[in-house]
Amino acid sequence: MTERSATTSPVLPPLDAVGIVREAGLTAFVVFALTFSLVGFKVEDVPGGLDIVTRFDQVLAATVLAFTGRVVLILLHKRRHLPVILVGLAIAAVILGLVVAARGAPESATAAWLPFESVVVNVLVAVAALVLAGRAAWSAWRRDVGVSDEAVELAARVHKAAIFLGPLMLGFAVVLPFLPFADRRLLDIAILVVTYVMLGWGLNIVVGLAGLLDLGYVAFYAVGAYSYALLAINFDLGFWVCLPFAGIMAAFAGILLGFPVLRLRGDYLAIVTLGFGEMIRVILLNWYEFTKGPDGISGIPRPTLFGLPFTRTDPDGGETFHSFFGLTYSPLDRIIFLYYLILILALVTNFFTMRIRRLPIGRAWEALREDEVACRSIGINPRNTKLTAFSIGAMFGGFGGSFFATRQGFISPESFTFIESAIILAIVVLGGMGSQIGVVFAAILLIGLPEFFRELQQYRMLAFGAAMVAIMVWRPRGLLAFRDPTIRLSDHDTAPEKQT
Amino acid sequence: MSVAAPDKLGDSLITVEHLTMRFGGLVAIDDVSFQGANREITAIIGPNGAGKTTLFNCLTGFYKPTVGRLTLHHPRKGDFLLERMEGYQIPQRAGVARTFQNIRLFPAMSVLENLIVAQHNALMRASGYSVAGLLGLRGYRQAERQAVELARFWMDRTGLTDRADIDAGNLPYGDQRRLEIARAMCTNPVLLCLDEPAAGLNPRESSDLNALLRYIRDEHSIGILLIEHDMSVVMEISDHIIVLDYGRRIAAGTPEEIRNNPDVIRAYLGENEDEPLPPEVVRDMEEER
Ligand SMILES: Nc1ncnc2c1ncn2[C@@H]1O[C@H](COP(=O)(O)OP(=O)(O)OP(=O)(O)O)[C@@H](O)[C@H]1O
Ligand SMILES: [Mg+2]
Numbered sequence: 001m002t003e004r005s006a007t008t009s010p011v012l013p014p015l016d017a018v019g020i021v022r023e024a025g026l027t028a029f030v031v032f033a034l035t036f037s038l039v040g041f042k043v044e045d046v047p048g049g050l051d052i053v054t055r056f057d058q059v060l061a062a063t064v065l066a067f068t069g070r071v072v073l074i075l076l077h078k079r080r081h082l083p084v085i086l087v088g089l090a091i092a093a094v095i096l097g098l099v100v101a102a103r104g105a106p107e108s109a110t111a112a113w114l115p116f117e118s119v120v121v122n123v124l125v126a127v128a129a130l131v132l133a134g135r136a137a138w139s140a141w142r143r144d145v146g147v148s149d150e151a152v153e154l155a156a157r158v159h160k161a162a163i164f165l166g167p168l169m170l171g172f173a174v175v176l177p178f179l180p181f182a183d184r185r186l187l188d189i190a191i192l193v194v195t196y197v198m199l200g201w202g203l204n205i206v207v208g209l210a211g212l213l214d215l216g217y218v219a220f221y222a223v224g225a226y227s228y229a230l231l232a233i234n235f236d237l238g239f240w241v242c243l244p245f246a247g248i249m250a251a252f253a254g255i256l257l258g259f260p261v262l263r264l265r266g267d268y269l270a271i272v273t274l275g276f277g278e279m280i281r282v283i284l285l286n287w288y289e290f291t292k293g294p295d296g297i298s299g300i301p302r303p304t305l306f307g308l309p310f311t312r313t314d315p316d317g318g319e320t321f322h323s324f325f326g327l328t329y330s331p332l333d334r335i336i337f338l339y340y341l342i343l344i345l346a347l348v349t350n351f352f353t354m355r356i357r358r359l360p361i362g363r364a365w366e367a368l369r370e371d372e373v374a375c376r377s378i379g380i381n382p383r384n385t386k387l388t389a390f391s392i393g394a395m396f397g398g399f400g401g402s403f404f405a406t407r408q409g410f411i412s413p414e415s416f417t418f419i420e421s422a423i424i425l426a427i428v429v430l431g432g433m434g435s436q437i438g439v440v441f442a443a444i445l446l447i448g449l450p451e452f453f454r455e456l457q458q459y460r461m462l463a464f465g466a467a468m469v470a471i472m473v474w475r476p477r478g479l480l481a482f483r484d485p486t487i488r489l490s491d492h493d494t495a496p497e498k499q500t
Numbered sequence: 501m502s503v504a505a506p507d508k509l510g511d512s513l514i515t516v517e518h519l520t521m522r523f524g525g526l527v528a529i530d531d532v533s534f535q536g537a538n539r540e541i542t543a544i545i546g547p548n549g550a551g552k553t554t555l556f557n558c559l560t561g562f563y564k565p566t567v568g569r570l571t572l573h574h575p576r577k578g579d580f581l582l583e584r585m586e587g588y589q590i591p592q593r594a595g596v597a598r599t600f601q602n603i604r605l606f607p608a609m610s611v612l613e614n615l616i617v618a619q620h621n622a623l624m625r626a627s628g629y630s631v632a633g634l635l636g637l638r639g640y641r642q643a644e645r646q647a648v649e650l651a652r653f654w655m656d657r658t659g660l661t662d663r664a665d666i667d668a669g670n671l672p673y674g675d676q677r678r679l680e681i682a683r684a685m686c687t688n689p690v691l692l693c694l695d696e697p698a699a700g701l702n703p704r705e706s707s708d709l710n711a712l713l714r715y716i717r718d719e720h721s722i723g724i725l726l727i728e729h730d731m732s733v734v735m736e737i738s739d740h741i742i743v744l745d746y747g748r749r750i751a752a753g754t755p756e757e758i759r760n761n762p763d764v765i766r767a768y769l770g771e772n773e774d775e776p777l778p779p780e781v782v783r784d785m786e787e788e789r
Contacts, residue, residue, distance in 0.1 A: 359640075360623040363609075367617045370606035377560060377604070378618045378687050379592030485610040487644075489652065489664035 015078060024070035031066035035059045061115035065091075065125060072132055081140035088133025095126040155432060155482035162437045169440065173343055177336040187335045189448055191342055191407065195400060196447045198346035200427040200439035201353055202396030207425065208434035209353075209362060210389035211369025213270040216257070216277025217424050220250040220394035222284060222416035224401025229297045229411055230290075239303040243402050250398020251391040253280070258390035262383055265372070277421050284413040296412025302334065303341060303406045310334035338407050345403060349396045350436055356392075358486045365389050366434075366486075423447075434483060512573055513538040513691055513723040514559070519568035521554050521747075528554040530747040531567075536691070536740075538575065541717055541724045543734045545758075546744035547767060552727045553601055555744070556693050559725075560598045561587035572596060574690055592621050597689035599680040601696050601727075607669025611660050611679055614668050615651035616644075618686035623647055654682035657712065674705040678712070685716065692716065693725045698733050706730065710737050735759065743767065 039062065042053045068087065076084050095114065099122050102111035116122050158165070176182055176190060199221065206214045227246040231237050257276045261269050284291045291297070302310065310333050327333075356362040364385045367375050372382055405411050427446055431438030514536040521529040529551040536542040544552050557563040559570055559582060570582040572594045580594040590596045606614050616623070626643030655661040658678040663671060668679060677697055684692055694713075698706050714737060717724055728734045734741065734755070741758045743751040745767040751758055758764055 360617075360620050360627050363613060363617045364620050364624075366609060366613075367606045367620075370608055371604050373562075374600070374604040374606065375617075376562070376587045377591060377598050377600070378620065378683065379588055379590075380617070380620050381588045381592075483608055485613055485665055487612060487616060487648070488610075489612050489648070489655075489661070 013078070015075075015080070020071060020074050023074065024067045027070040028063045028067035032059065032063045035062045055117070058116055065115065069128075069132075076132065076136055076139070079139070081136040084136035085133045085140070088129045088131075088136065091129040092126040092133065095122050095129070099123060099126070155435070155438075158437065158482070166437065170347075177339055184332060184335060187332070187339055191335070191339050193443050193448045194339070194342045194346050195403065196424065196427055196443040197440050198342060198349050198403075199397060199400045199424045200431065200443055201346065201349040201436065202393050202400065203424050203428050204431075204434060204436070204439060205353055205356075205365070205396070206389050206393035207428050209357065209369065210365040210386065210393075212386065212389060213266060214273045214390075214393070215270045215418075215421050215425060216273035216275070216280075217393070217397055218416045218418070218420040219257070219277040219280035220253055220397030221401040221404065221420065222280050222413070223253045223394075224250045224398030225405040225411050225416070226284060226291060226297070226401075227398065228402035228405045229300045232301050232406075233297065233299065239301070239402070239406055243399060246402040247395040247398045250401065251395040253398075254391035254394025255387050257394075258387040262386055274418065274421070277416075277418060281413050281416050284416070291413075294412060294414075296410055296414070297405075298410040300405050300409050300411065302409060303337070305337060310337055338403075342403050342407075345399055349399075352396075353436065361385070361388060363486060432482060511538045511575070512536075513575075514725070515569075515571045515573070516555075516559075517569045517571075519555070519558060519570065520566045521551070521558055521563060521568075522566045527747050529558070529565075529744075532744065532747070532749045534742050534749065534752055536723050536725055538690075538723050539717055539721045540739040541713060541726055541737055543726045543728060543738035543741045544744060545728065545731075545734055545741060546750075549746075550744040551747040552744055553695055554747075556598060556695055556725070556727065558583070559590075559693060560596055561585055561590040572691065591687050591689065595688065595690040596693065597684035597687045597691070598693040599677075599684055599695055599697060601699070603676050603680055605668040605676060605680060605683070608667055610665050611655065611668055611671070612648070612651055612664045614679060614683050615654060615686045616647050618683045619647045619650065622688075650686055651682075654685050657715070658682045659708075674701050677701065677705075678709070681712065685720075689722060691723045691725065693727075695727045696729060697726070698728055698730045706733060709733070713737055 036059055040054060040056055040059045042055055044051050044053050068091070072084050072087055098110055098114050099119060102108055102114060114122050115125065173190075173194070177187060199217070203214065203217045206212050206217070224246040227249040228239070228242045231242045231245055232239070257273065261272050264272055285293055287293070304310070357366075364375070364380050365388075367380065368382060368385050368389075375382055375385070404415070408415075423446065427439055427442040430446065431440070431442035512535050516535070517533050519529055519532045520527070532551075532555065534542075544555065546552055554563065558565045558568075561582065565583050568583065572580040572582055574580060574595060577593075577595075580590075582590055582594060582596070585594065591598075606617065609617070623640075623643055627640045652661065652664075655664055658675075658681065660671075660675060660679055660682065663675065668676065671679060677700070681692075681694065681697060684694075697713075698709055701709060710733060713724060713726070716722065726734070726738060738755060741751075741753060741755055742749060743758060743761070743764050745763075750763045750767055751761045753761070
């Protein structure tokens with residue numbers, strides 16, 4: 001409300017300097033308290049044992065930057081755009097200048113002036129400063145910072161753009177393996193990202209559409225993976241035969257989970273599903289005769305293209321992919337095939353979700369998310385509706401699991417820990433619940449970027465958490481929370497003519 | 501206590517016999533019996549906490565009655581014993597629809613979607629339990645078009661057509677009330693239970709509502725059970741009134757009879773300081789006395 005009135009009146013309320021300093025001081029103190037022990041001391045391997053190195057200069061840098069950042073943020077909120085732009089640009093320019101100047105000479109005097117040791121961290125700080133400056137410039141230009149409106153508007157615009165953006169991204173995804181910069185590392189990351197996109201889309205059915213907070217989604221992923229692995233090894237079945245079975249098994253697990261939690265909502269549901277996820281993992285860990293427990297299952301057959309394996313030579317003496325098509329053997333072929341495999345699985349998931357949203361069952365899921373009592377009052381069976389949501393969401397988790405098993409060739413309960421569920425859920429929530437394109441962006445952000453920033457090492461998860469907190473503060477409904485009605489009266493008023 | 505005398509105007513649609521609902525030690529409804537008829541508006545009135553909403557919750561399967569029998573005489577499908585049915589089956593099979601005292605819409609879904617979801621069961625069958633729908637078969641598209649037409653019909657009736665594609669949660673209060681009624685009607689009910697539909701409406705909206713309820717009763721020949729505090733609405737449009745007080749039925753009859761009933765006047769004037777009756781009703785009652 002206050003922000004609205006400020007938009008209309010050019011006179012800005014005076015700044016409360018003491019309050020700002022106090023708030024920024026508090027932030028700086030928190031950062032200091034956190035970094036003092038985490039960053040301030042570093043244990044290093046030295047000949048003859050371990051040594052503790054102090055890095056208080058970096059603690060100081062972090063504290064000062066946090067203080068400045070907080071002040072800048074407050075100024076941004078109070079519409080003092082100019083100082084924000086100046087400070088942001090100055091910090092970015094200084095850091096980037098130093099980084100460039102100190103390139104190749106990490107021990108030089110210039111490098112000593114950089115706030116942090118790691119180049120990546122320095123660049124990240126500079127980028128953050130640039131983003132802030134850019135944001136201030138954008139707001140100054142538009143002359144309003146109605147944060148929530150801006151978010152909704154942005155989400156709406158991205159979703160409108162999705163009509164073009166979707167095919168564009170799809171086109172990019174299709175040609176990606178043949179682009180000049182597509183090396184093994186990039187393709188591996190791409191496969192990982194697309195896997196999570198698919199899992200995100202699958203979980204989106206349960207969380208985004210049906211509104212059932214599921215913290216145990218990895219259980220279905222595990223069921224799918226083990227179903228495929230055990231079927232393929234024990235019965236010598238191929239990937240394409242096992243895939244539907246794995247989906248069905250996972251769907252069955254979904255119903256199994258669904259029954260006891262039918263009456264639960266919100267937090268309680270989340271806790272029980274979390275428990276279910278752990279249960280499946282513990283079963284896999286302890287049922288040694290069946291799952292080989294912690295040893296895991298190895299030698300899971302690799303997928304083939306209609307029976308053509310992606311090996312240099314076929315052990316059975318048959319044709320291989322490269323010999324059949326008269327190509328020279330390349331180990332990258334298999335990676336590219338895996339990439340297309342998961343891309344197709346993901347697209348099927350997406351197509352299915354988009355389609356089912358417009359069907360009665362999809363609308364019933366959304367209605368259930370909105371108000372279960374009202375659902376009952378119009379004759380929707382909440383039990384069946386929830387169970388279908390759980391089982392269909394689980395089915396896609398199962399497909400994803402099969403893919404995981406065939407890609408890795410080895411699975412063990414290690415791969416199906418709670419953190420996986422948390423990451424998939426984070427993708428859905430950050431993307432904006434129910435937003436298909438949001439899931440893609442969130443997966444790239446949460447899976448792709450951390451993979452590229454492996455250099456950050458132990459700070460990776462810290463950065464992950466910080467990013468989550470930041471998004472929850474600025475975009476509490478997710479990056480691109482936006483819902484398009486599944487049916488419009490205007491479409492239907494003209495529809496009868498078109499159809500006849 | 502005997503069952504209320506059968507009505508002359510319509511055929512009996514709902515029969516409530518010896519309904520009792522206890523919550524622990526609290527008796528929210530105490531041995532209430534009455535009948536509601538087809539093509540009639542039966543108002544249920546009473547001071548706050550009299551048990552009116554609880555009665556609806558029993559009728560629509562949200563509560564299982566402690567004692568009592570609730571029979572719905574469906575004009576086409578025969579009798580249903582509501583107290584034995586699952587909550588969601590009551591609207592689905594027996595055709596009893598309801599609205600809520602504090603509106604319960606699907607706020608993030610559009611007006612049209614709210615009305616389409618209400619036709620879930622018919623559409624579900626038409627979509628071959630989603631299989632035919634996923635394949636995009638013709639039969640389902642046809643059914644969906646019909647669903648939109650029915651929704652359109654009720655939007656026209658409730659003046660919501662212009663707002664068809666707006667989220668239900670963004671509608672003004674009065675529109676939300678009417679949308680809830682439209683949604684209930686889209687389930688094709690034979691009995692419509694309305695819990696204080698006029699609460700919070702301005703006089704104009706309130707008189708529009710009267711017209712709508714009359715229209716539903718007369719043109720769609722279904723029965724309406726109406727909980728309402730606004731006596732001007734109740735006295736104007738109801739054919740029959742049941743008065744509850746502390747869970748007991750203290751009177752039943754035509755608006756004329758109720759207006760003159762000393763027990764009703766005592767229940768209202770003596771014990772309901774926190775929500776006084778509208779002045780004109782008090783004046784009415786005083787005059788009659
Ligand atoms: N689920 C419940 N558990 C315990 N007590 C309940 C429950 N539901 C209703 N009651 C009690 O039953 C009594 C009747 O409540 P009810 O909501 O039916 O009143 P009402 O006639 O609808 O009142 P109002 O005019 O305020 O809507 C109240 O004393 C209420 O506290
Ligand atoms: Mg009530």
